[in-house]
Amino acid sequence: MSYKKVYLKPGKEESLKRFHPWVFSGAIHRIEGEPEEGEVVNVYTSKNEFIAMGHFQIGSIAVRVISFLEEDVNKDFWKRKLAIAYDLRKRIGLADNPTNNTFRLVHGEGDNLPGLIIDIYDKTAVMQAHSAGMHVYRMELAEALSEVMEGRIENIYYKSETTLPYKADLGPENGFLKGGSPENIAIEYGLKFYVDWLKGQKTGFFVDQRENRALLEKYAKDRNVLNMFCYTGGFSFYAMRGGAKLVHSVDSSAKAVDLTNKNVELNFPGDPRHTAYAEDAFKYLDRMGDQYDLIILDPPAFAKHKDALRNALQGYRKLNAKAFEKIKPGGILFTFSCSQVVTKDNFRTAVFTAAAMAGRSVRILHQLTQPADHPVNIYHPEGEYLKGLVLYVE
Numbered sequence: 343m344s345y346k347k348v349y350l351k352p353g354k355e356e357s358l359k360r361f362h363p364w365v366f367s368g369a370i371h372r373i374e375g376e377p378e379e380g381e382v383v384n385v386y387t388s389k390n391e392f393i394a395m396g397h398f399q400i401g402s403i404a405v406r407v408i409s410f411l412e413e414d415v416n417k418d419f420w421k422r423k424l425a426i427a428y429d430l431r432k433r434i435g436l437a438d439n440p441t442n443n444t445f446r447l448v449h450g451e452g453d454n455l456p457g458l459i460i461d462i463y464d465k466t467a468v469m470q471a472h473s474a475g476m477h478v479y480r481m482e483l484a485e486a487l488s489e490v491m492e493g494r495i496e497n498i499y500y501k502s503e504t505t506l507p508y509k510a511d512l513g514p515e516n517g518f519l520k521g522g523s524p525e526n527i528a529i530e531y532g533l534k535f536y537v538d539w540l541k542g543q544k545t546g547f548f549v550d551q552r553e554n555r556a557l558l559e560k561y562a563k564d565r566n567v568l569n570m571f572c573y574t575g576g577f578s579f580y581a582m583r584g585g586a587k588l589v590h591s592v593d594s595s596a597k598a599v600d601l602t603n604k605n606v607e608l609n610f611p612g613d614p615r616h617t618a619y620a621e622d623a624f625k626y627l628d629r630m631g632d633q634y635d636l637i638i639l640d641p642p643a644f645a646k647h648k649d650a651l652r653n654a655l656q657g658y659r660k661l662n663a664k665a666f667e668k669i670k671p672g673g674i675l676f677t678f679s680c681s682q683v684v685t686k687d688n689f690r691t692a693v694f695t696a697a698a699m700a701g702r703s704v705r706i707l708h709q710l711t712q713p714a715d716h717p718v719n720i721y722h723p724e725g726e727y728l729k730g731l732v733l734y735v736e
């Protein structure tokens with residue numbers, strides 16, 4: 343198969359030589375033919391040497407690399423790539439765990455598939471394209487996925503309406519590419535969750551907090567827990583299972599609070615220890631008392647772009663300062679940032695400043711990140727996005 347060609351400016355192949363998977367538009371000298379949004383192109387150095395192939399897209403990232411070898415991109419190609427991702431999940435004990443049927447199968451650049459996310463919820467895969475290329479190839483990907491997972495996947499839901507570059511005008515529609523079962527209960531380490539892949543955030547559930555939730559369970563015994571930004575209530579149920587005295591879940595979205603309440607009924611029907619509140623985080627933190635000795639702060643990304651960094655850091659400072667002011671002596675704070683543009687150091691500085699503002703003595707117990715099914719490609723360190731600190735507050 344011959345693909346259209348992209349030629350780089352002299353010296354602009356350096357990052358590709360180090361297997362970084364993006365070609366920025368500024369690095370391109372000329373493009374042969376007129377590739378469409380999402381079309382596969384071959385990339386050549388200024389000396390006419392093949393260096394990579396990837397999906398073309400109009401924008402600052404012009405090519406997202408899908409291979410450093412010259413290959414035919416067809417169903418077999420996708421099958422090989424997906425099989426590698428599946429194999430990794432099997433080898434780390436996530437794909438065949440009787441107590442857990444929820445995991446991320448494909449994590450974009452982390453699985454050498456830039457622009458593609460696939461989360462597995464038992465027999466359903468939720469597929470999300472963040473690039474025009476993955477959108478264009480969605481049907482081939484869906485077929486490859488069914489074959490690679492050997493009858494295990496009965497439904498494939500495509501959910502890209504809000505994640506694709508709107509300028510590309512791809513007219514994406516959410517919908518089932520395979521099956522269509524409304525059955526939507528996922529199991530994470532023995533706990534059950536309704537996953538709303540039709541209307542929920544992301545692919546319907548935040549798979550990336552699994553290991554951090556499991557860690558929280560160990561610290562929950564006899565504590566009064568506040569799960570701020572609870573969404574489906576994930577952290578709350580681990581706290582309950584861990585023996586918490588009471589658990590309050592808070593989210594500004596009424597839908598999230600409904601989901602949380604439904605999930606309480608699935609796991610701990612009628613348990614009087616849990617209450618959920620639909621309220622703004624800052625308001626709740628202002629009005630709450632000092633009864634909590636385990637607090638989780640897992641806000642949405644405060645900065646989606648570099649320009650928003652300063653405001654985001656201020657947001658993290660304010661939010662954490664409120665928790666430090668109110669948490670009981672001997673309390674534990676689980677605090678997170680999922681903004682990609684906020685570095686680990688940025689986040690630490692914001693949290694440490696907040697601790698100092700509140701005048702508390704604080705120790706770091708754990709430094710958390712995303713789990714193994716959200717791997718970071720070492721040639722693409724930008725893929726590390728989730729940062730967390732577990733802090734002991736004297």
Ligand code: SAH
Nearest residue numbers: 548571572573576593594595622623640642
């Ligand atoms: N901790 C969750 C994921 C949190 S996602 C989990 O483990 O699954 C972030 C959540 O913050 C969303 O549910 C969103 O509705 C909520 N949110 C956003 N802004 C908020 C605010 N100002 N106050 C309270 N909740 C907010």
